[in-house]
Amino acid sequence: MASPVVGLLHPGEMGHTVGACAVAAGARVLWASEGRSEASRARAESAGLEDAGDVSALAGQCEWLVSVCPPHAAVETARLAIEHGFRGRYIDANAVSPATARAIESEVESAGASFVDGGIIGLPARVAGTTRLYLSGAAADEAAALFAAPLEAIAIKGGAGAASALKMSFAAWTKGTSALLMAIRALATSEGVDDALLAEWARSIPDLPGRSTGVMHATVPKAWRFVAEMHEISATFKDAGLPAGFHASAAEVYERLAKYKDAPQPPLPAEVLAALLRG
Amino acid sequence: MASPVVGLLHPGEMGHTVGACAVAAGARVLWASEGRSEASRARAESAGLEDAGDVSALAGQCEWLVSVCPPHAAVETARLAIEHGFRGRYIDANAVSPATARAIESEVESAGASFVDGGIIGLPARVAGTTRLYLSGAAADEAAALFAAPLEAIAIKGGAGAASALKMSFAAWTKGTSALLMAIRALATSEGVDDALLAEWARSIPDLPGRSTGVMHATVPKAWRFVAEMHEISATFKDAGLPAGFHASAAEVYERLAKYKDAPQPPLPAEVLAALLRG
Secondary structure, X not given: OOOOEEXXXXXXXXXXXXXXXXXXXXXXEEEOOOOOOHHHHHHHHHOOOEEOOOHHHHHHHOOEXXXXXXXXHHHHHHHHHHHOOOOOEEEEOOOOOHHHHHHHHHHHHHOOXXXXXXXXXXXXXXXXXXXXXXXXXXXXXXXXXXXXXXOEEEEOOOOOOHHHHHHHHHHHHHHHHHHHHHHHHHHHXXXXXXXXXXXXXXXXXXXXXXXXXXXXXXXXXXXXXXXXXXXXXHHHHHHOOOOXXXXXXXXXXXXXXXXXXXOOOOOOHHHHHHHHHHO | OOOOXXXXXXXXXXXXXXXXXXXXXXXXXXXXXXOOOHHHHHHHHHOOOEEOOOHHHHHHHOOEEEEOOOHHHHHHHHHXXXXXXXXXXXXXXXOOOHHHHHHHHHHHHHOOOEEEEEEEEEOXXXXXXXXXXXXXXXXXXXXXXXXXXXXXXXXOOOOOOHHHHHHHHHHHHHHHHHHHHHHHHHHHHHOOOHHHHHHHHHHHOOOHXXXXXHHHHHHHHHHHHHHHHHHHHHHHHHHOOOOOHHHHHHHHHHHHHHHHOOXXXXXXXXXXXXXXXXX
């Protein structure tokens, strides 16, 4: 059996490790360097990806195309692939709502390609046990077979939308509570009771003082790309008839921190809290 | 020095243990049985409280009055005490926003009484280490001296509003995340990925499967009185210029569960999730 040919849009922090895990499983993995950064090229090379040049060349050569991008770019990325002639099997592995996943499915299938829904949970896949790629839809099992360790690719039941729903549900907790925790620290600071809150937490919920500071270090540099993800989660709740405000507010928290995207130094906690309070 | 005379409105689940801790500190503690339930009477007796009869008699005899009631009743309870002639020192120990606390302060002080802000964190005070009564305002230290173990009464700096802000910040996490967790389980159920979510959590956040079920048992019977508290927290965030949607949505979650207030049996998890999804 010939090696499958897999295209990757794009080799970012997470994406290039997903590509490397397809290489590890025996696939030829291509990417398209046109218009991408030097950092992307370095990541692609480290992952053993071949440069197809541009998206047209990529779309023409690949049986599979895997999209790993910030959620606000997911629909556009699928359209671009279709416009450049891709008619194979398209895996959207992004943090989008089930409705967005189904909308992408619809566009992809209208054009004569087929669709697999995906959702990645965990860190960039560098060591075993840290990263799952959930997949759902008709070709989910075949898609799962494209990847090897350290990534675990897991097909789940349910059609297009199930893998995205799982990702949304998971991130609703992790990124939702991170935003809430930072907002609470900002509230306590603005009311002059931050020290008293930390002292009370130290007694009754002892992991929270450290966690509430740690979360600032961990999420602030990535806040810019969490904004759209929170909106996708909020829409997922709304579509299910559940309250959408938790993640609408989480989006607002990350929006206020989005300016730290390219900060040379991560801001100190006091600056993060002030940025949240300035609105 | 004569024993201080402390009035308690009202000896509920939490309140009667607060009263018992004032008795333990040497105070005479009075309550007003008029219009209250048999359960209140039983609690008051178990706590060693004396029945003053009605609120007028209570207001006339007490130097201090402590209000421990559901947050939606906090303003009304203060007004009632004032209307019945109370002119001593009024401790509002309820889960209200700093703005609500200051509004109560204003009404109390306009009438010639004085005000101490309070906020209770923890369980009813039956054993050491479980319950703190935070106090702020001019007479916070004197107020703290009214109570003995197992309640810890802690004066914090800041005027009226600080103790309430601390309570709001604390409950913003505990009750906010409980509501979020139930909403996430409802979402996953509605999308058919609840089993997959529990399996993923079991690997990556191993306390969440049990916690997400435990929280249904723990909070559903009390949901009816969390609704107003979530609105108070939401208002606290809004007043500080922070996103108010986390707790507006938490209020909606508890609102959907408020009907279980007097349920003879707590509902099973599947019924809780269905109630959340029915809206």
